[in-house]
Amino acid sequence: KNQVEQSPQSLIILEGKNCTLQCNYTVSPFSNLRWYKQDTGRGPVSLTIMTFSENTKSNGRYTATLDADTKQSSLHITASQLSDSASYICVVSAGYQLIWGAGTKLIIKP
């Protein structure tokens, strides 16, 4: 069964600190892995997309890693800002089918 699991479910950190969110998946066939940021009451916004051959990809203060052997991905946020407070969702693509993780709710406190 295709599954995407994220941890932690929620995370609270102080502004300026770094954090890492985890994503484990069992999806076949694997096309790509995406990280989305979803603000409360808004649609998801793409942060990164990685294919099988990509190990790391950055988008500003967001850096995603992918280990296709262990089927794990992480999203690292550096120097967090209040505006980073959101849900971060890991999504794995199997062709046109998207398998969605439940998301990690991140709260940045001043």
Next chain:
Amino acid sequence: GAVVSQHPSWVICKSGTSVKIECRSLDFQATTMFWYRQFPKQSLMLMATSNEGSKATYEQGVEKDKFLINHASLTLSTLTVTSAHPEDSSFYICSTGTSGPFYNEQFFGPGTRLTVL
């Protein structure tokens, strides 16, 4: 990326009425659009895939007669929730689909909050 808009952004209706949600691709010809539903504290759940000029493909468990999808043009898809009930209250999000040489991409609308009283 593509810009996707939704209208209305929120709607409150009485039980038994029908509600239409519009999804527009503003700068992109979307042959495929996707409709999602998201309940509080849950992730997005795909409801149906809409292809321009043809019938939508619904996910298992989604009633096609209750959630009517029309994708009559390359820039507009509509979702009509017929005879809405309180359990249909949710956040509805549409997205467009593209196909690239290595991966497909989706761009999401801002969502529509439906509350059925």
